Amino acid sequence: MAFPTVDAKTTGATGAGVNVTSHTINIPATVSGKLFVAMVSMDGSRSEDDAGWPAGWTEFVAADSPASTALTSGVALNCAYRIADGGEGASITYTTAGSERGTYVVYLIGGWHGTTPPEDSAAVAGGSTNADPGSLTPSWGSADTLWLAVAAADTGTTTFSAAPTSYTDLDTVEEGSIGGTAIGVA
Secondary structure, eight states: OOOEEEEEEEEEEEEETTEEEEEEEOOOOOOOTOOEEEEEEESOOOOGGOBBBBTTOOEEEEEEETTTTTSTTTTEEEEEEEEEEOOOOOOEHHHHHHHHEEEEEEEESSSSSSOOOOOOOOOOOOOOTTTOOOOOOOTTTOOOOOOOOEEEEEEETTTOSOOOOOOOEEEEEEOOOOTTOOEEEE
């Protein structure tokens, strides 16, 4: 079996310096059977259960601060997946209970096995601009695996400067305002 690949991606910021509860997230063009993985960083603290993914999307990461000591204060990271069926459209709307600013990266993954959903490791605290992810032993064993490292920061001025060791293709998005949020995915 070949390794899964990132076939397409979208990146962006929501709110553009203004706190909102409805966040429009552009997604890559749909190819049925491929896997969408959406990673969203939100500024400010809110309950993990406040993430509002649209129907058909399944959340697999919900890390909120300061409720979770794994992240610096005032930032939330949520990730969800969806198996593409052709009816997704060009964007989704992600909702938050509180008004926040956000950043996102969405990957369309091809060559995946088509059945087991993504898995995550425990969040790792830190303040590095080239964050290193926690370890994970996936339930599917030693099959070819695409590994993603995701980092969120509570400032629109943070730049993730490098991918963790053995990771490539760093995608970074900054919301762009003081007190905003940033996300980095490798």
